[in-house]
Amino acid sequence: MLSNDPTAKPHAVCFPSPAQSHITATLKLVKLLHWKGFHITFVNTEFNHRRMVRAKGGPSFLDSLPLDFQFVTISDGLPPSDVNATQDLEAPCESARNLMRAPFADLIGRLNERAGLDPNFPAISCIVSDCLMTFSTIPVGKKFGVPVINYWPISAAVVMCFLQYPELLEKGFTPPKDASSRSSGYLDTVTDWIPGIKNMRLCDFPTFVRNTPADEVLYDLTIDAIKSGEEAVATVIHTFKALEQDVLNALSSLLRKQVYAIGPFSLLLEQIPEKERRAKNIHGNLWEENIECLQWLELKESGSVLYINFGSIAFLSPEQSTEFAMGIANSDHPFLWIIRPDLVSGDNAILAREFAKKTKGRGFMTEWCPQEEVLNRPSVGGFLTHCGWNSTIESLSAGVPMQCWPCFGDQHTNCRFVCNDWEIGLEINNDVKRDEVERLVREMMGGGEKGKKMKERVAERKKLAEEATALCDSSAKDLDRLVNDTLLK
Structure with a gap:
């Protein structure tokens, strides 16, 4: 059991990609860390935080948060907007890659300064980074001497597919030579070298191999995310071993570091005793839910x-x-x-x-x-x-x-x-x-x-x-290992 002394608490700063699905999944992961005794700082872009507050009926919901769980905001570097709708996909991807590092570094600096002045505010012990935010989190983590956990809110199979992009490029499978090749059986081409996955067709890969203008942006983003993520101290994937055992085994070898399969988050959260669910009602929806x-x-x-x-x-x-x-x-x-x-x-x-x-x-x-x-x-x-x-x-x-x-x-x-x-x-x-x-x-x-x-x-x-999320099974054990072997070092 972690100490009740607030200054002794480990402090995780968690930074999701600015998309609803990534925010939702990352928030579930950090609620598990909160249960394990972590002080949580959850980082939203200003645009998404406004939408989240609006969906909750106003800022008063922030008053009900546990004292050791806070939301903070940074600029995404994009023109201000109060539209209550999904941002154009390419814009936040480009801003994540090119515009958010400095605001994130400023935030970490302010949090460190507060930890030095406030006896009840713990120093940062780790950064839990969405895989698509490592462009910002890895350099900032190095600057401040804080370890970064690379978190993939996707399947292990998709992570493996992303790792194959350089080889697809080398073998000439992507980008397709022209529009006609995309409609003449190109996407039915079967690849036979992917570790842990058999008979994968090009049409089964994430669409970024198809070379439309939007795909080019996301392809480049993914390649950069893979390179920057290599410097994280550990990798977390939202899956469980019985579902993707072969791929997870192959990923552990390819990444040459510990891969933690932790999921499904929703079932792990159900394992928290009712009296310990202090973060139970914290949700990150950007639209108001109709119950x-x-x-x-x-x-x-x-x-x-x-x-x-x-x-x-x-x-x-x-x-x-x-x-x-x-x-x-x-x-x-x-x-x-x-x-x-x-x-x-x-x-x-x-x-x-x-x-x-x-x-x-x-x-x-x-x-x-x-x-x-x-x-x-x-x-x-x-x-x-x-x-x-x-x-x-x-x-x-x-x-x-x-x-x-x-x-x-x-x-x-x-x-x-x-x-x-x-x-x-x-x-x-x-x-x-x-x-x-x-x-x-x-x-x-x-x-x-x-x-x-x-x-x-x-x-x-x-x-x-x-079974995987039962207290003594694979996902529960990987969660404990992540906390004890990596985050508390």
């Missing part, structure tokens, strides 16, 4: 509701939204659909008269929700998802099969494992059509043989996740 949907779910039959959420960054065209809407309407299943204000680009065709008529009385639509609570409601029988890693591991942990429509980034890799390796999901074609959506919803939610087998397999994965 009325939970009451609506309670009134539905077990396994009857399709939950639909495309995450915090994906966008739909009006045509795509219409095809999804009519496929869902024609499936005849009750549904809970999360529709961010900025989800549909252009005119929003979702609430067409025909859709409203077909779904009257069996649907609930809202802008945001407490996703983990939704997935764990008995009435939820399937999840139509973009296949981001947070959504994937939360659905697996709840034992809910998935219907996958990956958009970009690591979502295609996650989809490949969900649908092919773990066989707990079905993939929707990128060119979404209502007939396919209807057929796959019926297949996943119905009582057919394929749907039954999927539900059996996801129940098995859920059990493995629960």
